[in-house]
Amino acid sequence: MSRDLVPDDLWTRVAPILPPRPQRRHRYAGRHRTCDRIALAGIIVVLRTGVTWRDVPRQEVGCSGVTAWRRLRDWTEAGFWPRLHAAILAELRAVGLLEMDDCAIDGSHVRALKGGTHTGPSPVDRAGPGSKHHLIAFRNGTPLTVSLTSGNRHDVTQLMPLLDAMPRIRGLRGRPRHRPRRLFADRGYDFDKYRRLIRARGITPKIARRGASHGSGLGKTRWVVERTFAWLHQFKRLRIRYDIRADLHLGFLQLACSIICLRRLRTSF
Known part of the structure; x- marks a missing residue:
C-alpha cells in the first residue's frame, strides 16, 4: 500500500x-x-x-x-516541503507546462477546531476559531506559494509576503524566474498603496475596484485560484485544521501543492 x-x-x-538521517548516538540504538x-x-x-x-x-x-x-x-x-515544491515547479517549467505571465491571489477560510497559533475569530463562522489559507496560483491553476494566517487577518496583509516568498524557479537556461508579469485579485485587495508596491516589483496589478459594477472581465483569469483551492480541499486534512502547530498544517499545505504540481507534470509523459 x-x-x-x-x-x-x-x-x-x-x-x-x-x-540527512540523524546519526545514532550509541552502537546499539534499538529498533x-x-x-x-x-x-x-x-x-x-x-x-x-x-x-x-x-x-x-x-x-x-x-x-x-x-x-x-x-x-x-x-x-x-528542516524546510523540506518548500524544496520539493520548487523542484517540481522547475520540472514543469522545463517541459513548458508553466505559464508564468499571469497569476491570481486569494484566501480561503478553514475552521480550526483545536486552536493553536495562527488562529482567530473567523468572520464567516460566527467568530469561531479559524485559520485562513492564502494562495498564489498561475493561470492554469498550478499553485505557486501558500501561507497560513489566523482567520481574522485581512487578505491584503499577505499580498506582499506571498509575492516576496515566490520561489526562484529554474528549469530553463538563464536566470531563475520568480516574478509574474500580471497579478489578478478581487476587491479585497483594492488598495492603491499595494498597487504601487506591486508595480515597484515589476508586476502589473489587475485588481477589481470596490464599488464598481461587476463585469470587469477579471474573473475570466482570476477564477483559477478558486479551482486550486477546490483541489487543495480535496485533501480532507486541509478542510478543517486539526493541527495545533501552524508549521505542521502549513507543511501539509505545501505537500498538497507538490502533489497537485506532480499531477500536472504527469500530462507531459
Missing part, C-alpha cells in the same frame, strides 16, 4: 532532497529506523483521508501514526 500512496514518480523526486518512503505514505494517508494519527492503519501502511507524525515534524522543521 505504501507504494500506491507514494508512487515511483513522486519518490524519485523526494528521495534526493530528503534531509531500526522506519523507511522514509513508508513514513511518507503515513503522512499522505493523513493528508488525504483526514484520519487522526492514532488511526493510521499500521498494517497497511507499514508504520504507526506516531512515526509518521515525527517524520512530518522533522521534515517540516
